[in-house]
Amino acid sequence: MTTTLTDRYVHAATRWLPTRLRTEVDAELRERIADTVAARGATDEAERATLEELGDPLRVAVDYTGRQPALIGPRLFFPWLRLTILLVAIVVPIVAAVVVIVGAFDGDSIGSIVGAGFGTAFDVTVHVIFWTTLVFAVLDWTNTPAGPETWSLDRLPEPQSTTSLSDLIASLIFLPVFAALIIWQHVGSPFAEGGEAIPMADPALWSWYLPLVLVVLALELGHALWLYRTGWTMATAWANVGLGLLFAVPTVALLLDDALLNPDLVAHLSWDPEVVTNAMTGIAAAVVLVSAWEIFDGFRRARRRG
Incomplete structure (x- = not known):
């Protein structure tokens, strides 16, 4: 179509x-x-x-x-809206990821790491919206020229995606970073005992699971580029199903079996095995929910376009 x-x-x-x-x-x-x-x-x-x-x-x-925007005057409201959405989509995930990585370096508990990540994402979102709004409000109050219009026909978004450029940018940043972290946690783990680094993931998983995740990440990157060029179609939606299941099924199985974390790391950090089991179960539930939503959303966008 x-x-x-x-x-x-x-x-x-x-x-x-x-x-x-x-x-x-x-x-x-x-x-x-x-x-x-x-x-x-x-x-x-x-x-x-x-x-x-x-x-x-x-x-x-x-x-x-029939209503005029009141938060920022009509003259600057739309540039404010566009910039705020773009900043939230790019800045918030980056800062949250950094906080999670630092928490892992410091040997924090799983619950603390997850809580810090979500808390930071919320705080950064609030700050981005507040400071961006403040800047535009000052520009509006001082009657600073808004400059040329930022819209054009050639830059109109495709109906199948409201944030296709932001999605692509996020994928180009986080997928390679995630792949690098998978390799780094094995060869450069900050946890050590007797002068020997302790990998975060069970080293036995290099026999199949971790290489599989690296392949899935590479395929996800190709899928993101495909989406940016063509938008959501039934073909890209079904490809999204395959990639989602390829990652979610073995990941959930390992999480429920307590086979994802390195047992030596759990012992080194003196984590309570029962707490670790509960945390892994919670993460498995989150993986199922997120994967189900992404699959549903892919078909929803494809059907909307059709």
Whole structure:
């Protein structure tokens, strides 16, 4: 199915609206665009001229709601919204990952590491939103020029993905980092006993599981590039199912069997085996839930595009 400029424009204008209002605005906006394009000769040039004349799709959405944004004045609201979303998508995961890695270096308990990661993600999100909002509020109050419009027809998002560029950036950063950490935890673990490093994962897993994870990460990187080029389709959704199951099934099995962590590390850190078992069970449940959601979301996006 070919995605037209109108499809992308309407998606950009309605993606932040509530579901009920989104359907109504989608139909009205398409009719408005179609009538104008038909009156101008129903050519590609007429479609582009019509959309350029309508202007920023976010402003069009505000016009349909009948409410002006109040947090930041209308002049700077949309640049603020775009930048805030981009910063949260990029900065928050990076900082949270650093905190988790530092916690592992310090030998913190599993619960402390997980709690610190989620707590940091929340704190950083709050700070990013607060400071970005403050900066834009000052710019608005001082009537600083907003500069040229940041939107263009050529940069409209595809309907099948609202954050395709952010998703790609995150994948390009975290998948290679994750692969490097898998190798590093074995050859450069900060935990040692008798001058010999203690790997975090059970060394026996190098016989099959850890190489499998490295292969899955490489395939995930290819899948992210595929998505960025084509968007969500039934083909990419089914590929997402295969990759999800390829990682989740053996991972959950190992977690439930207490076979993922290196027993020597557990003994070295004097962790309570019962606490470790409970933590592994909780992580296994989280892996199942996240994998199920990602599979569902892939088909949801593919069906929405279709």
